[in-house]
Each structure stands twice: as C-alpha cells, then as structure tokens.
Amino acid sequence: MSCWYKDYDALGGIVISSRIRLARNLSNMPFPRRMDAQMLRTLKERVKVAVDKMQDKVMLKFIEMNDIPENEIKAMVERHVISPDFANSCRDRAIALSNDENISIMIGEEDHIRIQVISAGNSLDKAYEIADMIDVALNESLGFAFDSKLGYLTECPTNIGTGLRASLMLHLPVCESRGEINMISDAASKIGLTVRGMYGEGSKASASFYQISNQITLGISEKNAIENLKVIAQQIVEREKSARADIDKLNLMDTVFRSLGALKYARIMSSDEFTKHISMIKLGVDEGIIENNNIKPVELLISAQPYMLMKNHIAITPLERDEARATMIRGLL
Amino acid sequence: MSCWYKDYDALGGIVISSRIRLARNLSNMPFPRRMDAQMLRTLKERVKVAVDKMQDKVMLKFIEMNDIPENEIKAMVERHVISPDFANSCRDRAIALSNDENISIMIGEEDHIRIQVISAGNSLDKAYEIADMIDVALNESLGFAFDSKLGYLTECPTNIGTGLRASLMLHLPVCESRGEINMISDAASKIGLTVRGMYGEGSKASASFYQISNQITLGISEKNAIENLKVIAQQIVEREKSARADIDKLNLMDTVFRSLGALKYARIMSSDEFTKHISMIKLGVDEGIIENNNIKPVELLISAQPYMLMKNHIAITPLERDEARATMIRGLL
Numbered sequence: 001m002s003c004w005y006k007d008y009d010a011l012g013g014i015v016i017s018s019r020i021r022l023a024r025n026l027s028n029m030p031f032p033r034r035m036d037a038q039m040l041r042t043l044k045e046r047v048k049v050a051v052d053k054m055q056d057k058v059m060l061k062f063i064e065m066n067d068i069p070e071n072e073i074k075a076m077v078e079r080h081v082i083s084p085d086f087a088n089s090c091r092d093r094a095i096a097l098s099n100d101e102n103i104s105i106m107i108g109e110e111d112h113i114r115i116q117v118i119s120a121g122n123s124l125d126k127a128y129e130i131a132d133m134i135d136v137a138l139n140e141s142l143g144f145a146f147d148s149k150l151g152y153l154t155e156c157p158t159n160i161g162t163g164l165r166a167s168l169m170l171h172l173p174v175c176e177s178r179g180e181i182n183m184i185s186d187a188a189s190k191i192g193l194t195v196r197g198m199y200g201e202g203s204k205a206s207a208s209f210y211q212i213s214n215q216i217t218l219g220i221s222e223k224n225a226i227e228n229l230k231v232i233a234q235q236i237v238e239r240e241k242s243a244r245a246d247i248d249k250l251n252l253m254d255t256v257f258r259s260l261g262a263l264k265y266a267r268i269m270s271s272d273e274f275t276k277h278i279s280m281i282k283l284g285v286d287e288g289i290i291e292n293n294n295i296k297p298v299e300l301l302i303s304a305q306p307y308m309l310m311k312n313h314i315a316i317t318p319l320e321r322d323e324a325r326a327t328m329i330r331g332l333l
Numbered sequence: 334m335s336c337w338y339k340d341y342d343a344l345g346g347i348v349i350s351s352r353i354r355l356a357r358n359l360s361n362m363p364f365p366r367r368m369d370a371q372m373l374r375t376l377k378e379r380v381k382v383a384v385d386k387m388q389d390k391v392m393l394k395f396i397e398m399n400d401i402p403e404n405e406i407k408a409m410v411e412r413h414v415i416s417p418d419f420a421n422s423c424r425d426r427a428i429a430l431s432n433d434e435n436i437s438i439m440i441g442e443e444d445h446i447r448i449q450v451i452s453a454g455n456s457l458d459k460a461y462e463i464a465d466m467i468d469v470a471l472n473e474s475l476g477f478a479f480d481s482k483l484g485y486l487t488e489c490p491t492n493i494g495t496g497l498r499a500s501l502m503l504h505l506p507v508c509e510s511r512g513e514i515n516m517i518s519d520a521a522s523k524i525g526l527t528v529r530g531m532y533g534e535g536s537k538a539s540a541s542f543y544q545i546s547n548q549i550t551l552g553i554s555e556k557n558a559i560e561n562l563k564v565i566a567q568q569i570v571e572r573e574k575s576a577r578a579d580i581d582k583l584n585l586m587d588t589v590f591r592s593l594g595a596l597k598y599a600r601i602m603s604s605d606e607f608t609k610h611i612s613m614i615k616l617g618v619d620e621g622i623i624e625n626n627n628i629k630p631v632e633l634l635i636s637a638q639p640y641m642l643m644k645n646h647i648a649i650t651p652l653e654r655d656e657a658r659a660t661m662i663r664g665l666l
Binding site for chain 2: 250251253254257258260261262263264265266267268323326
C-alpha cells in the first residue's frame, strides 16, 4: 500500500479518496486549548506509549512537529496528512504517522487525538475498519472520555457523539461546468452533509474537486453515518455520470487535449491554471479519451501544489514557482 | 524550384516572400471591362500564342478559368496564385501558370495582362528579373500600349507608368503586439508605400503577416521603385528585430510552446486561432526556440486556409472544417 494519491490513479473514477477522522479525548485531562506545556508533554508521552503498544497492528512513526520545517508542514497539508488548523498551531504538538502517510494521528489538535485514515477511491468501509481498529487499540491503553448518553466527548459540540467525520473527495467537472454545485451543496446540507473544497472547511473548491462529509455525530451510529454519506455520494456520482454522457464528444476531446497540450508545452503555469487543466486531464482519462496509462492526474495534482513543489525545486518567487511547476509537469508527462 | 511557400520555410526570417506584378495592355484593344465575348476570345488567343512562343525561356500552362471548380479558384487565391479581384470575375478569363505556381499571368483581369512572379524570402531582384524577362518576351509578340511620356498605359491611373507593384510579405508579430503597425503604416504611406494584410487590398492582416508594397508608378523607374521598397522594408525588419531582442525569453518560450501545444493537441481549430498560433510558431522557429526542422509554419499557414483545406478534406460545415484543420495540423506536426 503506497500513499492514497499514488494508489488512486490506477483506480480512476469520480470518487478520488475516502477519509475517516475520529476525534477522541482522554478522560481527566483538559482540552488542548487549555493545556499548559507540562500537560501537553504528558499527553504526548501517554499517546506515544499507546501507539508503541499497538505496533503489531499498525506501525506508526512518532514525530515532534517542532522537528519539521515550516514549508514541509505546509506540504503535509497539501498531501492531506494533517489539517490546515493543525498546521497553523502545531508548535510543541506531535503526530504519529504511517510510512505511506495514509494513517495519521494528530496529537493536541482541537481534541487530544484525531485519528485520520485516508484511502484511494471509494473505500470508506476499508478506511473505517482501520480507524476503528486504532480507536479500539488506543482506547484500551488511554481510556477515552465517553458518556453513556452523549457518546465520545469532544471540545466542539458539533463532534460530540461519534466524533466521526467521514468524507469522500469527488471529481465533478461536468456538474460544476453546468453550475449545479450550489444546488448539490444545498440539497446535501438539508440532510446533514456538507460539500466543501478540496482542503476542507473554508477552502475554495480546486478545479472541480469537492469533499462531501457528514455533519451529524449525535444520535447516529458511526456505521449509519457512513452509510448515509455513501448513499448520497453515489447519487451525486450518478448525476455527474449522466451529465458526462450528455457532452458533445468532439468538444470534450478538444478541451481535454488542449489541456494536455498546455501541460506538455507551457513554460510558466500558475497553480489555478494547472488544477483546471488537471481536472480536464482526469476527465479525459476517466472517459477513455486519453489512453496513456502513464498520466497520473491526481498524483500530479498533489505533487504540483505550491509547497510540494518547493520541496523538490528551488523556487523563491511566485514566477519561479510557476516555472518550476511547468518544468516538473513536462518532466512527468 | 518548388512553390514559394514550400521554399520559404528552409530560409526562415522576417521576409516571407517577394512579389512582382506588372500590369500590361495590348495596343488597339479596349480594356477588359469594355470587351465583348469575341474580343476576350481574341485576347486570350493572342496571349496564348505569345506564351507558347517563349516556351524555351519559361514554361507556362495555359488554363481556362471556366475549367477550374469554384473552390479551387478560391484555393488559388489562398496560395496567392491569382488576385481576389480576378477570382471574383474570372468567368471566360484565363491564366498562364508555371508548374511551381510561382509565375502566373492573369489574362483579362483589370488589365489585359497581369504578370506575377512570387518567390520565397527577401528576393525582389530575382522575382523582378523573371518578370522583366517575361515582359520583354511578351512585348515582342504582343506590343504593349506604351506612351513615351507616361510609360505603360493601364486601366486604372494609379498603375500608369511602370505598371509595377512590388511587394514584400513581412512577419511582424512583436511590432504588432506593441501596437506599432499603424505607426509603421502611416510612415510608409508618406513615402508612397502601403502596408496591407496578407491578401492584399482590403484584407485584414492575418496574425501579424503584412504586405508592404509600392504605390507610385509614375515618374520613377521600375528598379528605383524596387530599391525604395527594399530600403524601407529593411528598416521595418530591423525594427522588428530590435523589438524581438527586448522580449523576456521565458515569457516568449511559454507563449511559443503553448501555441505548439494547442496546434498539436486541439481537435477543433478556427482559422483565426490557427493563424495566431502559426505566427507564434514561426516566431519561435526564427528565434531558435523551436528547433524541430520538420515544422514548416508558412507551408502550414497556406495549407490550412479554408479552401486549401476543403481540397484535401471532406468538410462541409464550418465546424467540420475546424475539425479537419485540427486533424491536418496534428498530422503534419
């Protein structure tokens, strides 16, 4: 198993990735926001011991965030390894991370523990299975704060209950071009789901990549919440599919191949233009228009994010970054 | 010697082609506009005999325009073999044409005879030498209307004297992008030269291809008119060259390669978009940015004109033509 965005391109399809996040807190300890330095150290130590104890089930590396350079932290957000919120206030915090980066436990985010499992394609059940296994194992060592009536206790009331956020990342270029996203988003919100941009709360949708996730955590089981999400996501996927069937093939080919031409030939490329083209390439691959198996749109999408790019290329100014992006893309295509 | 636009790409440079046109009329015959059918037949017969007589100097095929299909006539305009005016009123007219199409004699255009010689690159002297040789040979057989004070007599007073129009086709993408063409055109007109679009009078400039030609035919020798044109054209060429030296190389590369990408990958391409890209490709070839010797921008430019395209591709609707254009370009690149 390699990281989700490398696994994804072999699968293809409208559902890019599945993510499970569980918010958990230890009993008898204040929430991170109210912890002093000593308490935070204690929290990290206790979690580290618990993580080490479950090594036979899942191997995670314990990493102090203070050891990670600023730009790499931002690149971790781009790879969806940590949340933007955690990146903004991760001083003295820590994470436990699997080698493939698909499993991460943020320690001292909003809650004591945020277990995240991300996997390629339409695979919420698989992601949940892993998250649940970790949840059970850590609970044995740490004892999570749990109220028999409310469920798991969390700092923010919107997470109390299951502490679960399940989400699917969907690629909806044709629904988007038809201006249907707001309607889909409104309909989803009426049944307790949220449609957001690629990087979660407050993020702008990046070139037709959207996350849909559950909002309700109280009075519903984890499995039921996941089932609800799957059913609605499937309806959105069907809507996108039928919209795709209506497109004029010649126009679609023209648009897709022009994007491929731009990616293969441009010398300067902004992040916005890039994501727009990648979305078209992905549509082309999924619709069988581009047959080259070496084109991996989602891996490219993640690899060409600004901080991911700076990791591998010396690029100081925005223009240098736009040039490095174009160079990298040409190298990969 | 193959046709000028096939010869040109091996040369490259800002001067695409050189053209000489001589307007001549036979004595004792009314101008074509006032000829009846019998007179026109007589004119054609006399010219045919004269053309046949100079076969040892230049081999021309005598062609009745009534034998040429409508679309091929329009394609001949696109190849610069005949003038748009001649194409519009060529019923019962004829031409004498060399195999490579660089030499043509239109019979019964505005004047009895229009000798045209076109050659690749900056080669007005060579074109004039051939035109002059034909002029002398035909004059021997036909006896052109000549007034010792005015010179050659023509229907339109603007041609009286030398009956010469010399023109150079220039590629001025950077002057154009800087908005300098009007200024160049105004300056040229003050010294008796005209700057026009690619297809002569009234035609819109096609993507930075411009014709500059002499206007004055009276009180000046043919050679002097040609020298004047060459001097001014050289100044314009120098201006374009120095403007090119000022461009940011990375931006230029980006623009040039994006055009190449669009040409290589588009599935639908309008004539306007195509000429814009070809202009950039030509700039890229001339500036050493594109090194592939197989890319022949001017040959492509001519070959992808609408009627040239219809000759080789079944394309009825404008969309089918735009699709055929894109297909042809991909095939050639």
